[in-house]
């Protein structure tokens with residue numbers, strides 16, 4: 001069973017009236033799933049979409065038998081959430097065109113799985129260096145990949161919030177999945193664009209080195225983003241892996257489950 005120091009926080013920021021971000025975390029097998037969603041839509045439709053995404057994901061994780069691999073369960077959860085949001089947005093006039101991003105990460109044993117759509121990010125801080133594990137599904141990220149914009153230009157570009165992928169826009173959504181091993185000392189930082197849009201990598205590292213505990217670090221991220229103007233909703237989830245045991249082989253999982 002992994003031992004994880006986990007905390008998360010969401011804040012409307014300094015400019016927006018409502019908070020269209022949603023965060024959730026649930027126990028899963030002998031580990032943890034945590035997810036962040038950033039809703040889009042007029043009036044409060046974005047709030048409806050991000051809350052619905054987490055609700056459907058949580059239900060799906062509970063329903064599916066523990067025999068189904070986690071990567072598949074997470075993907076199914078995201079796909080179900082997409083469908084529910086799409087159906088609602090096409091049948092309820094006030095919720096027309098609503099959508100949301102969704103990034104969901106599980107840590108079970110020593111294995112991390114992430115299912116990701118949109119521009120929330122998952123970072124890994126390991127041995128003093130920070131890596132962004134997810135790709136942003138945004139127009140500017142594509143321009144950076146093509147070499148048209150630099151990372152710095154993309155950060156300041158007026159179209160930086162324009163998504164190339166989100167839940168609720170069609171019957172099926174393409175989902176990025178990532179599976180990797182974690183080890184003691186790893187820190188996972190999952191956040192909405194309100195945080196990473198204001199705090200570049202060097203500031204994320206600064207915050208983590210001055211506040212290594214998950215709860216203090218979450219508060220420090222929100223504080224710092226608010227100091228920078230907090231022009232968007234701010235959400236951050238931090239999981240510090242303090243110990244983890246290798247995942248048991250598949251056969252013993254089966255024996256255990258029956």
Ligand code: MN
Nearest residue numbers: 038193194232
């Ligand atoms: Mn946002």
